[in-house]
Amino acid sequence: MALEVTVKTAGDVPIPDHSFEAERNQYHSTKILKELVRGAPPDSLKVLGVIEKDLCIPILTFVYGEAQLNGIGALVSLARLRQEFYGAQPDDDIFRERLHKEALHELGHTFGLIHCSLVECLMYLSNTILDVDRKGRAFCRHCQRALNSKIEPGRVSKWTGR
């Protein structure tokens, strides 16, 4: 396990209406992230939102997720992690593997980690689904060390949003 922390799962959180980008038929991840952080329990060190919708930011055509660097909030979209999105048969194992990687990647940012140049590291930047599949499922030694220095065990909450 990459993060030795206590995790609590919270209930659904409504998606803010103003985050919908009608022209792009996508959701603005930064706006959702802000709402997520605003509603986070006061004792939570980090909060991770998981959403079905396809996410974007104004400058990029899509994002797999978004996080606050050194902040508390992280958000991951399931839309592009599913095989169906690419016209293939559903595959639960692949889907779970991708979610594991992207969730930890975004949480890594909240602990101050930036993108890593090592392809085997979870913090490697994924621009395509092939990048997600290619990268490793753990942090590299350097990123793990940076992470360990920032973690206070037992203070991480996990929420899910739709």
Add this chain to the structure above:
Amino acid sequence: MDRKVNILVVDDEEIVRDSLSSWLIDDGYEVAAAENGTKALEIFPSREWDLCLVDLKMPGIDGIQLMEEFKRQVPDQLVIIMTAFATVDTAVKAMKEGAYDYMVKPFNPEDLSITIRKIIEHQKLVRENIFLRKELKKQYRLHDMISKNHKILEIFDLVRTVAKSNSTVLIQGESGTGKELLARAIHEESLRREAPFISVSCASLTETLLESELFGYEKGAFTGADSLKRGKLELAQDGTLFLDEIGDISLKLQMDLLRVLEQKEFRRVGGSGLITITSRILAATNRDLKKAIEEGKFRNDLFYRLNVISIHLPPLRERKEDVPLLVEHFIDRFNIEMDKKVEGVSDGAMRVLMEHDWPGNARELRNVIERAMVVAKDTRISEADISLPASRKEGTNGKSLGDIEKDHILRILVENRWNIIRSAQVLGIDRVTLYNKIKKYELKKEVGA
């Protein structure tokens, strides 16, 4: 990553600035953002930007105007123009104005990543290239001299070795090959570099003048000597005395000089006290001294006294590979002197320069480049900007005797840097006749010549 990559984001939309900045920060870049052109211009001088991402449409200063201003301050600045409106016209305009790339918002994450990585690689290569070029230039350089010709490079090595000694050096070579520059390089490489380097052009002075110039005179030594004057031999004490055009001095002065070199002491004209010489003597000539010895015009013993170390500088026509290097060197120099931004010469201009015979050697090339830079309207010197005198190889068909005489006199004058005494000697006519011919043919010294 060797050093943090600095990126400046300029966009009037806060949401774009924030999302692009945070994406770039996540990726490990140093990012600053500005909401308009005015703010961007305030931030711009604060550091060296590897890349500026500039929005095309902004109120006030637009993206193209801002890019132009960045490039005016830093000509190599890399700029990517961003726009939400993808039109071919704006894309073409942005690229034409010097944008490195053009991107339509929103970007595909992969495109943005690839573009930025490509730029970082490009920047790295540019920096490496500049470093290697500097290193290469160091190898080709000896103070103000530059060459990649193997003979000259051997001379550079020899200079570095002999500079530390006190031996007399005789430098031979045509006019304009850089004899004085080499003499200065010997001085600069020697332990005498802190002491004076004194140069005397022996050909430009009459015998009596040269004598008082070299040895100085006591007060009252002759009519008009109303105060003591120290000669160049004395002024160059502990330093280097360079006797240029030594082949042009009279036999009497040759004798005096020989005595000085042998005895290491001299007297001022009209003086009785002996002054010991502590300077090093370097001499140069464009004449064939061995031939002058055979003709009885130069003393054999003085030649051997001067010729302890002999250096022959080859003419430029025998080292044409140096032409592009010298062209670049002179352009760099005149860009600073003239406050210009000439980047180089066109292929056509370089062809003309390579084909020319260069009778006036590197000095002639320097003058041609200087003149071309004055007249050039573009940032590259074109063929039309190059003005060369008639080549030695040029035929004489259809030319009158007067034309041929005119060309010949002009060539000799250029070769002898318009030194009238020397040119008249070479042409075998007296000075008055030469002045008359210059007047008759309306010959004029070129700018910088």
